[in-house]
Amino acid sequence: MFLKCLFYTCCGETDIFNYHALYKDFDNKIFGQHLMAESVVHSIKSHWHNEHSQKPLVLSFHGGTGTGKNYVTEIIVNNTYRSGMHSPFVNYFVATNNFPNKKYIEDYKLELKDQLIRSARRCQRSIFIFDETDKLQSELIQVIKPFLDYYPAVFGVDFRKTIFIFLSNKGSKEIANIALEHHENGKIRSQLELKHFERTLMLSAFNEEGGLRNTDMISNQLIDHFIPFLPLSKFYVSQCIQVHLRKRGRHDLAKDGEFMQRVLDSLEFFPESSKIFSSSGCKRVNAKTDLEISKMGFSLNSKKEFNDEL
Amino acid sequence: MKLDYVLLLLFHLCFVNTELISVITGKIKDSGTTIAISAGAFWGLKDRLKCYLYECCHEPDVNFNYHTLDADIANLLFGQHLVKDVVVNSIKSHWYNENPRKPLVLSFHGYTGSGKNYVAEIIANNTFRLGLRSTFVQHIVATNDFPDKNKLEEYQVELRNRILTTVQKCQRSIFIFDEADKLPEQLLGAIKPFLDYYSTISGVDFRRSIFILLSNKGGGEIARITKEQYESGYPREQLRLEAFERELMNFSYNEKGGLQMSELISNHLIDHFVPFLPLQREHVRSCVGAYLRKRGRGDLVSNVDFVERVLNSLQYFPESSKAFSSSGCKRVDAKTDLEMAKIRPLLSSVHFDDEL
Structure with missing residues (x-):
């Protein structure tokens, strides 16, 4: 067993989530996102150390391009698995790349379900990342939904220790408006708080065209944290x-x-x-x-x- | 490819076995190494032979030469100081960057004849030994490769596979999309993930490849800015990239066709918008000179009368200044050839004079 883990990535002791390194990385590599740094680090930390988590951790990142959504996920993954993005337990889906053709949506649905189950069966600590969620067909989101809920087991697999991260540009306008207003009122950026955003993000994700629109994911409160990525000055x-x-x-x-x-x-x-x-x-x-x-x-x-x- | 691995495995087995035997017997010490060496030699030779017959993704087939690229653009392209600056520098820094975070994406804009295709060709020639004929250069002409609107779904899959397989063979591949403004939005959407900040897409690393989009979009705007500069009396060499980039971005974003509303721009995946300025009379004169020299008629270059005749046979705008x-x-090229052919009767008239 030990020898096997020396050669292959194992889902065990060797891949340890490092809370301090994660915090340090955010500090050194990500600029101007104090809301993100706080909430992401704390939520992952508490989820990781919680032996009896009730449901997978579900994060939804919102923000304009170039604010660092992809970069943050990369940093999280690098601090969770030794082999980073190449780890077999990190599942990265880009909506436009993995599911480009509407004609094959039935195939995609099966494929996606299979991959989620397979990965979680091999490792309870799997991470699933969905890029460009706003372009994900709602049928595919329906496939994901049961995995995010408060079930001890889905299709015989325990998902409660996994992490789901959804990236999208949805709501970036609202975020920019709030940040701009804040700036024009002469307040400092670090005074912005998560609660200023969460409600607006939820509404815009729910109502805006595409992706998470009108999905049970939001109305059932399955997303734990809506995290805004502020525009950069x-x-x-x-x-x-x-x-x-x-x-x-x-x-x-x-x-x-x-x-x-x-x-x-x-x-x-x-x-x-x-x-x-x-x-x-x-x-x-x-x-x-x-x-x-x-x-x-x-x-x-x-x-x-x-x-x-x- | 599978066969290669099997062969390698066989050689390994031989090597290990003989060594084991030699360790056991302590007698035939050399045989193991001999086989290993011969296997190695065979391996190297096979590889070299393969690269001799086919194109390989390393030197000398793929060899970016920064100096010749710079010289070529300086000597063969006239009146495009912005192009020279941006293209040479950006390709150079992308090529020598060990860890680029995304592929280099250039968008060339300008009227016909300002040299967009020519620059793309020069880049290919200075990167690959075979130039545009290289299998690592994919020249995709929207109107030619994707003519039928009803087959977009097929094209989408086809284009994706084409890009994926090319980069699988060589990370340094170059993709040229001619007439990008006529590329349907769906196909642009298919390209998009390849241009983004991903370490791998479907298992292929794209970060070392180069994408060049050519279009006529914004040509009018570029001409307007250049004309204003010309009319206010400043030299065109003082025009800076920033003056154009914002305009081009807005324009390609809003104008109908191709890059309109496309994710490429709103996601800022295009690294540089490169404007090709409309050419003035003097630049066309340089073109005529270059063509004459190519035809071996260097003597005609200094013939002001002849060059003027060629220049006058072309069209100019705006109506007022004809700048x-x-x-x-x-x-x-065609006009010069025509004028050259016209000279001959004149020469014969000289003969005629002599006879008199």
């Missing part, structure tokens, strides 16, 4: 740029105010009037930073040559 |  985007610069080994540029400004200028901000929040979050930051770096290489070289010639 | 060529450098 310039301050946080520049932190993203700095992290990327450090990763590329350009510490010197991280302190270069002019360079940072150039990268920030090449990104888009909203609303039109005050330009407070980045419309692409920290997406495109890497590409734009790389572009500015290699542009600089050019201008430096050409400047040097020019001086030499003089 | 920009409306067909870019397209048709230049």
Whole structure:
């Protein structure tokens, strides 16, 4: 048994959820999402250490693109399983990729059910991630529903220790509006509280077109936490740029105010009037930073040559 | 592929067995190593032979050369300073980045003849030994590959498989979507997951591949901005990418067709919007010069009269100032050939003079 676990990923002692590392990772890698960090860490921790959990932990992440929804799930997984996203107990579904064709929906339904059961049977601590939930057909959501409920066993498998994470862009407008209003009232961002959002998110997830719309999942209160990902302001985007610069080994540029400004200028901000929040979050930051770096290489070289010639 | 593994396993077995025997007997020490070496040599040779006959996903078949790309774009493309900046730099930094988080996605916009396809070709030529003929370059023309609206579902599956199998063979694959504005929304939706921040999709790692979308969308806007710059008297080299990017984004988002309302933009999956500016008379002149040199008639380049004749046979806009060529450098080749053929009768008239 021991030898087997040395070669294959086992569902046991070797894969230990590390609460401290998770918190540290959030602190170092995710910027400007204090609501998320608190609620995610605490909810996972308490679910993990609860020997008699009544139901699987169900989280629903909401927010605009580039705010870090995918990144957060990756961090959670990396701190739960040794092999991270490659672990066989992490099931990642992208609605548009795994279930693209409406014609085969019956097949998808069976497939999805099978995979959920198979994974949970092998490991009670399985994690299921559904990306782009807003594009998931409601029939597929109906398939998932029984697994999320307060049952000791579904199809003979105990799901109560698993974690379900749903990612979607639903409600991102509402989140942005609340954050914007808050900002315009002159309050600090860290004063925002979860309760400001949860009700609105629930309503918008329930009523907006697509995905979780009108599903029993919400009306039966099966989702434990609705977690808002706030839009990022310039301050946080520049932190993203700095992290990327450090990763590329350009510490010197991280302190270069002019360079940072150039990268920030090449990104888009909203609303039109005050330009407070980045419309692409920290997406495109890497590409734009790389572009500015290699542009600089050019201008430096050409400047040097020019001086030499003089 | 299965056969390869079986072979490898066989060799391993041989090796282990003989070594065991040699350990036991303590006599035939060399035989094990000999077999191992010969197996290794055979292995290497087989691999090299395969790559000699077919294209392989490593050097020399796949070899990105940053310097020649830079030189090619500088020498073969005229009047597109933004393209040169963005394309060369972004590809370079993506190529040398050990851990890119997503594939590089470029969207080229501009009128016909401004060189969008040409740049895509130059990129392919400087990445793959076989250029556009490489199996790792997928050139997808919307109107050609997906003509029938009723077969969209089939196309969707087909396109997905095509992209998946190509990247399975080589992570450094390049996908060129010509006429992306005519690509149905459903098909764009099929591409979308490949462009996103995922470490693997259906078991394939996409983060090292490059996607290039070509479209005429926003050409009018680009022309307008360039024209304004021209009319206010500033040099066009002062135009910056930011001036265009916002416009292009809005435009491709709202204008009908292709990228309209598409997830690609709202999810910010396109890394760079690259504007191809309309060409001015002087740039077309450079095109004529380049073509003449290619035809081995370098002598005609300095013939102002001849070049003017070619330039005058093309169309320009706006009506008032006639600053920009409306067909870019397209048709230049044909018009130059025509003018060259016209010269001959003139030459014969010189003969005629002599005879007199």
